[in-house]
Amino acid sequence: EPEVTQTPSHQVTQMGQEVILRCVPISNHLYFYWYRQILGQKVEFLVSFYNNEISEKSEIFDDQFSVERPDGSNFTLKIRSTKLEDSAMYFCASSEGGGYASDTQYFGPGTRLTVL
Amino acid sequence: EDKVVQSPLSLVVHEGDTVTLNCSYEVTNFRSLLWYKQEKKAPTFLFMLTSSGIEKKSGRLSSILDKKELFSILNITATQTGDSAIYLCAVERRTGNQFYFGTGTSLTVIP
Numbered sequence: 001e002p003e004v005t006q007t008p009s010h011q012v013t014q015m016g017q018e019v020i021l022r023c024v025p026i027s028n029h030l031y032f033y034w035y036r037q038i039l040g041q042k043v044e045f046l047v048s049f050y051n052n053e054i055s056e057k058s059e060i061f062d063d064q065f066s067v068e069r070p071d072g073s074n075f076t077l078k079i080r081s082t083k084l085e086d087s088a089m090y091f092c093a094s095s096e097g098g099g100y101a102s103d104t105q106y107f108g109p110g111t112r113l114t115v116l
Numbered sequence: 117e118d119k120v121v122q123s124p125l126s127l128v129v130h131e132g133d134t135v136t137l138n139c140s141y142e143v144t145n146f147r148s149l150l151w152y153k154q155e156k157k158a159p160t161f162l163f164m165l166t167s168s169g170i171e172k173k174s175g176r177l178s179s180i181l182d183k184k185e186l187f188s189i190l191n192i193t194a195t196q197t198g199d200s201a202i203y204l205c206a207v208e209r210r211t212g213n214q215f216y217f218g219t220g221t222s223l224t225v226i227p
Binding site: 048056 | 150152157158160161164204206214217218219220
């Protein structure tokens with residue numbers, strides 16, 4: 001069964017460093033999402049992406065965050081200058097449809113980011 | 117402010133019990149409500165509900181949506197230890213592709 005994959009599974013970085021979290025969505029899916037979950041807290045929406053541009057972003061997704069689909073398969077989340085409070089599990093998700101055609105999102109296994 | 121509230125926050129039951137998990141929401145331009153099960157890491161999809169009063173079933177799990185009263189319930193009958201997980205409710209807005217998650221209900225099923 002097709003699945004969303006994410007790498008790395010765990011990333012440790014120093015405060016102020018840049019990190020790139022990678023996701024490979026399900027191949028025929030067109031909508032991509034990033035979420036984060038701080039330990040013990042709820043899942044929070046960060047951004048959605050369609051047709052090579054951001055379609056929606058939350059207030060968490062400030063200038064230090066960016067997303068990119070550098071090729072036909074990868075979808076990346078970059079955090080430019082990490083802060084301690086960026087430590088969280090970051091989930092990528094993809095869906096076949098979106099917009100007017102609400103569709104199920106399939107989540108990747110997550111990347112645990114630890115900022116020291 | 118858009119929000120999704122789940123109750124109870126946690127629940128401990130014995131195998132074989134039936135549980136009802138609640139999700140209420142205040143989200144503008146509602147499109148759909150989704151239930152997820154989160155065990156160790158990533159949430160896995162259970163149900164998507166868009167219409168009031170139509171029950172969705174999958175084995176021992178079922179869910180229904182009330183768009184007038186703005187809530188949904190997730191029922192699990194004859195619970196098993198493998199049902200132990202956090203159950204997340206998320207609501208999708210019609211505008212954009214934004215989802216709001218509740219804090220989840222932590223269910224523990226003891227033998």
